[in-house]
Amino acid sequence: MRPEELDPATLESRQVGPITILFGYENGKYPYGNSFCIQGENQCAIIDPSLGIVARKNGLPEVDMVIHSHTHEDHIAGTHLFPDVPWYAHYEDALGLESIEGLMEIYGLPPGETYDAFLRNIESAFYFPHSGSSVGQVRKFEEGHVFDFGGVTLEVLHTPGHTRGHCCFLVRWGDSPDKRFVYLGDIELTGFGPYYGDAWSNLEDFESSMKRLETVDAQWWLTFHHKGLIEGRETFLQMLEKFSAMIGDRESRLLDYIVEARTLDEIVAHRFVYRPGQTGFLTDWTEQGSMLQHLDRLVEAGRVSHVNGRYQVNQG
Template identity: 45%
Template sequence: MSRFHWPEAIDIGPLTVLTGAERGKYPHGNSVLVEGTRETILVDPSLTVAERGCPVDVDRVILSHVHEDHIPGLTRLPDTPVYCHALDAQGLHSLDGLMEIYGMPADIEADFRAEVVEDFYYAPRPDVQTFTGGDKFDLGNVTIKVLHAPGHTRGHSIFLIPEAKAVYLGDIELTGFGPYYGDAWSSLIDFEKSLELCREIDAENFITFHHKWVITGRADFLDQLDNFEKVINNREEKMLNFLKKPRTLEDCVAHRFVYRSHVELAFADSVERRCAEQHLNRMVRDGRVRSVENKQFISV
């Protein structure tokens, strides 16, 4: 049983996972409290935190990255210092800055702006302070070390807590959906490098923001990381098969390689386009695909 009044909280030494509603399924997520002898830090204040409140007073908030579902709980902590990676800070400076991170088409951005404010309680935090990879937060007998792990966003970071033999992975979430690199500030190549970084982490407890809660044991983590990364290869294999006939980028968008055909999301085509562009560019560079007339591509 947790020392906090929080349904299904998970204690791991000096940290507590504040599990999100519906196992942290979007739009919810799993926040983390880390307690030292001098201060307490909250990591990624979720929508569940926004709805329930934080169970203890916190001295600082740190963010793995600036996306709408990782910041709703800030509405409960308007005067608490907040930190994120320098490369993501503009997302807290203004709503315009956040929208630039996503890079949505204008025809859907207006509705998403309203959703971020109304459903995720977005309010600018121009007072945001920044960190970079390698920085440490000393809480007193407990340390949080920042590891820059871009790809999902430019500033996406993961947090190592050695005293708990734990690492918080943010949106390297190890789900069957696979890595998400479908925004303007996302990068397939950087995401793959970050997955390699994760393989080198010496920990026993692996915490994700969505779904998984805590994976215990490095062997199990590496197995799940392998399956997560394989989704990238599966997407490319399906694209190569689809490109046995000449196809345009928009053909790839319509076919869908990220979302299933029945999924109805306003931004689905935008995500498919951004992901397909990255895969096509790579496969053209390495010779698996070539461009042909009429802006089409074909497998080699």
């Protein structure tokens, strides 16, 4: 459903300390997502304004800045509604706010029909400001940067893997863990599993980022999609373990499949990330990008050979 057709009163919100979570349609199911505002004594920020913010555009809070976990189409869909305040992103991803061509570079699609169709979709369905029209002032941050809004801070945890500049945010408004909130962005803890299918994705970085999150202590956790708000660190850790185990699961199914030599096309058609038989816009592209990350590291480790265009497990 297009955001203009939604009654904003049907969209849920929830308060946690100084944080107002603005849930998207169906708990932030793609193309929607869960955004939030932080209201400090001095300043207010909105984080990852989604299509749910577009649906609420007649009742938006006044904000002093927009902060992004990364620059994918669904995380910046409402950013154009705040043209007069700075737009922040990690320096690796900031080009995705500066121009549509910059954003397209992050996905890494080759020029052609799919590239053109996706670009048009980002402009129309995700409201990317057309070239020449107003784009807010883009500012960049890096690992460890702390935003202080007055009585509440947001610390940047650079957690690459999904994109090069993907970040999680640790929000604190006191010393105890129940006054700590972590925004997970697209480390989304869903049954789909980790997404590392774009040109700017990196499987090893994704794994390191999840390891890092195991060490963070907080009571509240929020994902952009599906899972929404999670209460309690133990619950979060269990969900994270299940989510990260899907990487090993994909890899062991791949190794079983390439006991016989297989081409990349056969591997992509077999499906390890998506369900067998699943098709759709960008599905083959993402499946291929993801499985190449596994294949490349298996070849490098000497566990798989790549000969005459076919991949095969090395025996013994």
